Amino acid sequence: MIKFFIEGRPRPKGSFKPVRNKKTGRILLINDNDRTKCFQDLISYHANRFFKKPTENPVSLSVNFYFKKPKTPKNDKYHITTPDIDKLLRTVLDALQGVAFINDSQVTQIIATKDYIDKTNSKEGVYIEVYIY
Numbered sequence: 001m002i003k004f005f006i007e008g009r010p011r012p013k014g015s016f017k018p019v020r021n022k023k024t025g026r027i028l029l030i031n032d033n034d035r036t037k038c039f040q041d042l043i044s045y046h047a048n049r050f051f052k053k054p055t056e057n058p059v060s061l062s063v064n065f066y067f068k069k070p071k072t073p074k075n076d077k078y079h080i081t082t083p084d085i086d087k088l089l090r091t092v093l094d095a096l097q098g099v100a101f102i103n104d105s106q107v108t109q110i111i112a113t114k115d116y117i118d119k120t121n122s123k124e125g126v127y128i129e130v131y132i133y
Helices: 036-048 085-096
Strands: 002-007 016-020 027-031 059-067 107-116 125-132
Touching: 002 036, 036 085, 036 125, 059 085, 085 107, 085 125
Parallel strands: 059 107
Antiparallel strands: 002 125, 016 027, 059 125
C-alpha cells in the first residue's frame, strides 16, 4: 500500500463544454473548471515520488477529501454540498493515470469520503491510499 496527502482545496473535474472554433469550424472541448488542472498536476507530482513506473496490476483506492467547515453547514456531521464526490474522484483518477497505473480501467474498487477538517485532519486536501494487487 502506498499512501500520501495532498494539501490544498480539492477541485472537481467538471464537465467539458463543446465550443466551435470560428476559424476552422472544429469543435473544441473546454473544461468548465479552470482550477482543476493545477490540483490534478499537484496530485501527479506527489504521486511521482512514490511510483517508479505505472503498474499493470489491478488497483484499489481509498480516497478521503477534506474541506473547511462553513459557518452554517447544511449538516454538522457530513459534507453534503458541492463539489460532487464523483467529480472529485475524476480529478484523482486522471492525475494517477500514467503515474500509479497505466489506465483507470485497472481500478477495481474505490472507497471515497468527503469530510470536514477536524482536530485529527486540520488541513484541506486529499488523502490517497493505493493498493496494488
